[in-house]
Amino acid sequence: xxxxxxxxxxxxxxxxxxxxxxxxxxxxxxxxxxxxxxxxxxxxxxxxxxxxxxxxxxxxxxxxxxxxxxxxxxxxxxxxxxxxxxxxxxxxxxxxxxxxxxxxxxxxxxxxxxxxxxxxxxxxxxxxxxxxxxxxxxxxxxxxxxxxxxxxxxxxxxxxxxxxxxxxxxxxxxxxxxxxxxxxxxxxxxxxxxxxxxxxxxxxxxxxxxxxxxxxxxxxxxxxxxxxxxxxxxxxxxxxxxxxxxxxxxxxxxxxxx
Numbered sequence: 001x002x003x004x005x006x007x008x009x010x011x012x013x014x015x016x017x018x019x020x021x022x023x024x025x026x027x028x029x030x031x032x033x034x035x036x037x038x039x040x041x042x043x044x045x046x047x048x049x050x051x052x053x054x055x056x057x058x059x060x061x062x063x064x065x066x067x068x069x070x071x072x073x074x075x076x077x078x079x080x081x082x083x084x085x086x087x088x089x090x091x092x093x094x095x096x097x098x099x100x101x102x103x104x105x106x107x108x109x110x111x112x113x114x115x116x117x118x119x120x121x122x123x124x125x126x127x128x129x130x131x132x133x134x135x136x137x138x139x140x141x142x143x144x145x146x147x148x149x150x151x152x153x154x155x156x157x158x159x160x161x162x163x164x165x166x167x168x169x170x171x172x173x174x175x176x177x178x179x180x181x182x183x184x185x186x187x188x189x190x191x192x193x194x195x196x197x198x199x200x201x202x203x204x205x206x207x208x209x210x211x212x213x214x215x216x217x218x219x220x221x222x223x224x225x226x227x228x229x230x231x232x233x234x235x236x237x238x239x240x241x242x243x244x245x246x247x248x249x250x251x252x253x254x255x256x257x258x
Contacts (some may be wrong), residue, residue, distance in 0.1 A: 006243040029213060029234030030205040032145075034169045040145070040203045041238045042128060043170040046097045049239070050118035051202070052125050054103035055083055056133035060180060062187040070188075070225055083132070086194050090202075091116075094233045098202065098239035103129065127165070127172040130201050132194070140189075141178035143197040145171050146177055174201035192221040199231060203238050 032040035062077040072085040076083075080102070087100040094169070099117050104110035110120035118124070142172055176197045183190040196214050204215050213219065213230035236245050 002083070008118050028207060029230045029237070030207045030215070031234060032203050032205055039238055040169070040171055042078060042098075042202065043165045043172070044098065044118075044128065046241065048097040048118045048124075049116070050101050050113070050120075050128070051098070052101055052103045052120070052129045053083065053087065053198075054129050055080070058134060058180075060134070060183050060190070062183070062190065063185055065186050065188050066191070066226075067188065069077045069231040070191075072191070075098070080230065082187065083189060083194070086191060086198065087193065089226045090235070093227065093235045095232070095241050095245045096235040096239045097241045098235055100198075107118050111154065127170075130174045130176065130198065132176040134183070135177040137179055139179065140182045141176060141193045141197050141202040143174060143176045145201055145203075171201070172201065175257065176201065186221075188225055191219045191225045192219075195226060199227075199234075202235070204231070204234055 015141050034040050044051060056204065058079070060077075062079075062082075064077050066073050066075075071084065071088075075081060075085070079107065083102060087102060090100045101114065101117050101120075104120055107120070107125075115121050176194070176198075178190070178193065180196050183193075192214065194221075199215050207213050207216050207230065208218060211219070211224065212228050214224050214228055215231060215234075219228075
């Protein structure tokens with residue numbers, strides 16, 4: 001076999017190896033990493049698992065285009081109901097103890113918690129609340145989590161039960177701002193975008209898989225509305241319902257730091 005024939009014979013095999021390596025390096029979930037090397041997560045536990053979502057009192061006139069295959073199909077376009085459907089998607093990950101809940105309308109007289117949720121406590125919620133509002137921004141939406149300044153957050157707490165929280169690095173707040181006119185163009189894209197941004201709030205970074213994660217820039221917002229397999233694995237890794245559930249590695253590669 002001459003060198004030219006040998007090259008043409010090996011090239012498809014080499015190309016296959018490159019493709020496999022690319023797939024390995026771009027799939028999997030990615031999590032935020034603290035400066036000390038620990039994963040960024042909220043100060044919640046299996047016995048006290050809830051993060052509250054506080055939304056602005058506003059109306060969004062959605063163009064209703066939610067697909068028939070989605071659990072929220074034919075359920076209307078009320079903004080609060082759409083938020084609840086996103087909360088339900090996170091809470092349906094059976095291997096993760098994390099629970100999301102909408103912030104009560106009357107914090108002084110909160111309703112009884114749903115099964116599995118923490119009882120609402122305003123003092124506790126000061127370091128366990130995600131805020132969502134529309135705003136004048138250049139992007140479709142943006143999420144900003146605060147996690148490095150626990151000592152400042154500790155000043156608002158009323159008792160000493162958070163001693164370990166104050167001495168460690170945890171996410172203690174997150175704000176999501178979305179562009180209202182973008183949201184009104186498509187209910188399905190709003191669900192996709194809010195699920196993606198909440199992923200950032202709970203500790204995820206972008207990965208580069210096209211269909212196994214809503215955290216990817218490559219995920220089609222017209223096709224992927226809800227958490228995908230890699231996202232659910234990430235929730236399980238950060239907030240495992242059982243210790244053995246978080247044996248999965250965060251990613252095959254490309255893990256980033258913040």
